[in-house]
Amino acid sequence: MRQIVLMFLSAWMVSIGLTTSADAQFRAESLTDLQLRDRVHKALRNGTDYLRRRQNGDGSWGRIDEEYGEHHVGLTSLAVMALINSDVPVTSDEVQGGLNYLRNHGEAHLKANDKRSVYETSLMIMALCAAEDPQRDGLRINNLATALIETQCQQGQNSGLWGYRLARLGGSPGSNGEDRSNGQFAVLALRDAAYAGVPIDRSVWQRTHEHWQRLQRPDGGWGYHPEDAARGSMTVAGLSTLAITTRMLADDSDVGANGRPDCCAEHPVSDAFQKGRRWMATYFDVFKNPGSPNWHYYYLYGLERAGRLSSVRFFGQHDWYRMGARYLVSNGVQQADGSWVSRNGAKWDLTMPTSYAMLFLSKGLSRVVVNKLDYSSTGLEQDVHGPWNRHPLDIPNLIELIDQSEGWPPRLTSQVLSLSRLTDDSAVLDMNQAPVLYISGKDAPQLTDQHIRWLRDYVDEGGFIFAVANCEGGTFDAGFREIVERMFPLGEASLQRLQPDHPIFRSEHPLNADSIELHGVDFGCRTAIVYAPEDHACLWQKWMKHDPRDRKQDLTTAIIRSTRVGVNVLAYATGREPPEKLNEAMVRKDDAEMRVKRGLLEIAQLRHDGGWDTAPKALTNLLRGLSEIDGIAVSPERQAIPITLPELTRFPIAYMHGRYRFQLAAQERDALRDYLSRGTMLFADACCGSPRFDQSFRDLMQQMYPDNPLELIPADHELYAETTGFKIEDVKRRKQVPGQGNASMKTQTVVGPPLLYGVKIEGRYVVIYSPYDISCALENQASLACDGYLEEDALRLGINIVLYSMLQNVSATEWLAE
Numbered sequence: 001m002r003q004i005v006l007m008f009l010s011a012w013m014v015s016i017g018l019t020t021s022a023d024a025q026f027r028a029e030s031l032t033d034l035q036l037r038d039r040v041h042k043a044l045r046n047g048t049d050y051l052r053r054r055q056n057g058d059g060s061w062g063r064i065d066e067e068y069g070e071h072h073v074g075l076t077s078l079a080v081m082a083l084i085n086s087d088v089p090v091t092s093d094e095v096q097g098g099l100n101y102l103r104n105h106g107e108a109h110l111k112a113n114d115k116r117s118v119y120e121t122s123l124m125i126m127a128l129c130a131a132e133d134p135q136r137d138g139l140r141i142n143n144l145a146t147a148l149i150e151t152q153c154q155q156g157q158n159s160g161l162w163g164y165r166l167a168r169l170g171g172s173p174g175s176n177g178e179d180r181s182n183g184q185f186a187v188l189a190l191r192d193a194a195y196a197g198v199p200i201d202r203s204v205w206q207r208t209h210e211h212w213q214r215l216q217r218p219d220g221g222w223g224y225h226p227e228d229a230a231r232g233s234m235t236v237a238g239l240s241t242l243a244i245t246t247r248m249l250a251d252d253s254d255v256g257a258n259g260r261p262d263c264c265a266e267h268p269v270s271d272a273f274q275k276g277r278r279w280m281a282t283y284f285d286v287f288k289n290p291g292s293p294n295w296h297y298y299y300l301y302g303l304e305r306a307g308r309l310s311s312v313r314f315f316g317q318h319d320w321y322r323m324g325a326r327y328l329v330s331n332g333v334q335q336a337d338g339s340w341v342s343r344n345g346a347k348w349d350l351t352m353p354t355s356y357a358m359l360f361l362s363k364g365l366s367r368v369v370v371n372k373l374d375y376s377s378t379g380l381e382q383d384v385h386g387p388w389n390r391h392p393l394d395i396p397n398l399i400e401l402i403d404q405s406e407g408w409p410p411r412l413t414s415q416v417l418s419l420s421r422l423t424d425d426s427a428v429l430d431m432n433q434a435p436v437l438y439i440s441g442k443d444a445p446q447l448t449d450q451h452i453r454w455l456r457d458y459v460d461e462g463g464f465i466f467a468v469a470n471c472e473g474g475t476f477d478a479g480f481r482e483i484v485e486r487m488f489p490l491g492e493a494s495l496q497r498l499q500p501d502h503p504i505f506r507s508e509h510p511l512n513a514d515s516i517e518l519h520g521v522d523f524g525c526r527t528a529i530v531y532a533p534e535d536h537a538c539l540w541q542k543w544m545k546h547d548p549r550d551r552k553q554d555l556t557t558a559i560i561r562s563t564r565v566g567v568n569v570l571a572y573a574t575g576r577e578p579p580e581k582l583n584e585a586m587v588r589k590d591d592a593e594m595r596v597k598r599g600l601l602e603i604a605q606l607r608h609d610g611g612w613d614t615a616p617k618a619l620t621n622l623l624r625g626l627s628e629i630d631g632i633a634v635s636p637e638r639q640a641i642p643i644t645l646p647e648l649t650r651f652p653i654a655y656m657h658g659r660y661r662f663q664l665a666a667q668e669r670d671a672l673r674d675y676l677s678r679g680t681m682l683f684a685d686a687c688c689g690s691p692r693f694d695q696s697f698r699d700l701m702q703q704m705y706p707d708n709p710l711e712l713i714p715a716d717h718e719l720y721a722e723t724t725g726f727k728i729e730d731v732k733r734r735k736q737v738p739g740q741g742n743a744s745m746k747t748q749t750v751v752g753p754p755l756l757y758g759v760k761i762e763g764r765y766v767v768i769y770s771p772y773d774i775s776c777a778l779e780n781q782a783s784l785a786c787d788g789y790l791e792e793d794a795l796r797l798g799i800n801i802v803l804y805s806m807l808q809n810v811s812a813t814e815w816l817a818e
Helices: 001-014 021-028 034-052 071-086 093-114 114-131 134-151 180-193 202-214 232-248 271-283 297-311 320-328 353-363 394-403 428-430 449-460 476-487 536-540 553-574 585-595 620-626 666-676 693-704 791-808 812-817
Strands: 365-373 412-418 436-441 464-469 495-497 520-523 526-534 603-606 639-641 653-658 681-686 731-737 747-751 757-761 764-770
Touching: 001 320, 021 620, 021 666, 034 320, 034 353, 071 093, 093 114, 093 134, 114 134, 134 180, 134 553, 180 202, 180 232, 180 320, 180 693, 202 232, 232 271, 232 297, 297 320, 297 353, 365 394, 365 553, 394 412, 394 553, 412 757, 428 449, 436 476, 436 553, 449 464, 449 476, 464 553, 476 526, 526 553, 536 553, 603 681, 620 757, 620 791, 653 693, 666 681, 666 693, 681 693, 681 791, 693 764, 731 791, 764 791
Parallel strands: 365 412, 365 436, 436 464, 464 526, 603 639, 603 653, 653 681, 681 764
Antiparallel strands: 495 520, 520 526, 731 747, 757 764
C-alpha cells in the first residue's frame, strides 16, 4: 500500500510541476562540455547494454506483459535505430537480429496487430533505411511507403494527416482517427524512403505542409488535434515536419530558360517557424512534455529533431541539446541497469523510453560542421528573413550532401550562430562549436570593432571562415574585403586569389581552378579564410537528394559544380574530421586559459627565415597543456629569440618549427651547438610535414653533428613511458596518399608507434625532431593537406618531449635558479 501511495505522489508531483530528486540534482549539478560528453557516451554504452539484454530470442524487442510490449515491430524498429545511431555496427548480431525479424515477420505482425499499423510501418521504414541495404530492403521500403501514401487523409480539416490503421488493413482515410502524432511519424518515414529512392508525389508533401501551416494555433504551438491546446511534443513535431516538407517542396519555378536560377529571388521562410520557436522559447522544458503530463521521452525525441532539422542551437535562452543531455545523464534519471523509465508511472516496455533517450543523446550529438552567421538579428529571437539568410537551405543542403558522402563521419549537421547572442566572455568559444563559420549576403555585414576582434580571435584559435557573395551588384565583395583588412590591420595577411595548385582544388573533387574563382587568406599553417565572389550558395539552395524529373540538365550541371566547390572547401577546412559536439579540444583550451600561471618553466622559440612563426600559438598551447600536469608550473608567455648564445642560455629548452627552406649562419650553428652541450635540448617539427623545412633541418643537423646523425627513437624508449609523462604506444597520424595528376586528394589516418628522430650525445637526446606535423595540430590549424599527428596525440607527444628534457637535465630547477 505504501508503495502505491508513493507512486501516486510521484506521478502527482510531476503532473503539477514539482521537482523530483533527479530534477533537484540536475539543477544543482554543473558540468563542463567535456564532462557532459563523457557522461553522454557512458549513458549510451549503458543503454546499449540494456537493449542487448532485452532482445528476444527471435531478434525482436517487446514483452507482451508490459504496456505497448505487444508492438514488436515498432519497438524492434526503435531499438535498431537507437543501436545504429549509438554506433553499434549494422553487422553486429543484435542489429542484424532485429533487422531480420523485421524482414521476416514485420508485415505479418502488422496484419495481426493492425491497430497501430501506421506507427509501426513508419518506424519499420526508418529502421530499414538506417541499415542502408537497398539491395535487400529497397522493394520492401517501397511497398511500405506506398501503404503509407494510400493512408494519408486528403480532405477536410485533417487533410495531410494520418490515422492509426493502414488503409490496406481497414483504415479509411478521413475517418481513421487522424492526428498529428501519427502524421509526424509518417512524414519522417516518407522522408527516409524518399532519400532511399522511393518516388513520393509532391501532393503528399503539399497536403501535410498546408495542414501544419494553416492550423497552427495563434500562440505558435500545435496540439494533438487542431482544436487542442498546444503541447511541447506536438509543437516540436510541427517544426520538424515543416522543416521536412519545406525541403521536399523546393522547386525550379525561379529557373530561367537558360537553366540558371534567379539568385536574387527571395526564398521566404514560413512564419510558422518563427512562431513555433517562440512558443518553444516560452514553454521550454526538459523535465516534462510542456502542456502535458505524459509522453516525456517521446517529446525529447521530437525536440532533438526540431532542433537538428531546423539548424537551431537555442530555443530562446535554452540550449536544447545541452539541457536535454544533462537531464538524461543525471543521477537517478537513467537507471542502474541502463534503462530510462517513464516519469508518469506508466508500465511501459522500457525499450520505448530507453530508445527515445538514446536517439536524443546520439543524434543530438551530431557533429556541427558549419555555423551559419546571423549578423542582422537583434535580441534572442532569430530573424529568419534577415539578409544573412537569403538562401535558407544553402548550408543545410550542403551538409546533407556531405553527410551521405564516403569518407566523412556519420551524423553531420549545421547550426545558426547569432551575433546578438554573443558576449566577450563566450564569443570565441561559441564560434568554436563548429570548425567553419559561414558568412553570406548580398550586401556587406555591418560589423563593430568588437565583432571584428571576435572573428580574428576565432581564426587565431584555429577557426575557418568561408564567405560567399549572394546575388550580384551588392556591396558584399567590397565589404568582406574590408572586414579582412580590419581583422589584419598590420597587413600580416590579405585576400589573394588561390592558385591552381592550392589543395582546395583537389581536397575532395578535382576542380578546374581556372574557371572557379576563390580567394583566400593564408594565415599560419593553412589558408584560414576562403571567399567566393560567385554565388555558389544559390545553387546549394537547389540541391536535392534526387533531382525532379523535369529539371533542366544545365541546372543539374551547375548544381554539381557549385556543390563540389562547397564540399572541397569544407573538406580542406575540416580534414573530413569535424569534431564531435562538446569537443574536448575547445574545452581544454578554454579551461586551460585560466590555469596558466607564471612559474618555473620557460621555453624559447627560435627565429629563422624558414617560417619560424608559422604556428604562432602552438608553443602557448603546449605550455597550457603542461600547466594541467600537477607539479608543473609554466610561464604563459612564449619567448621568441634570435639564435645567439646569450639569449639561448636563459632557457632550458629551445623549440623551432617552419614550412620553408632555411639556413643558419655559422655563428648561429655554433651558438646552438654550444647551448645543447650544456644539458639542454632542442625540440623541432616540420609544420604540416613540409619537405622543404624537413630537408633544411636534416642539413642543419648534418652540419652540426656529422658524427651523430638523426636516428629514429625506438618505440620502447623512456620518452614514451608512463614514468616520463603519458604512456604512448600507438598514435594517429594523417598522411596524404600519392595520386596522379589532378586527381582528388586522398588521405589516410595511420595508427602506429610515433616516428620521432633524435641526436644522441653521451646517452641522451639533445635534439628531438618530428618530420611530421606537431605544431599546426597544437594550434588546431591542421588541414587536409597537413601530414602529421592528430591534435590529441600531438599534445601528448609535445608534453612528453618537454618532460623528458626536464628529467634528463641535471636539474631544471637548478638551471633556472642560476
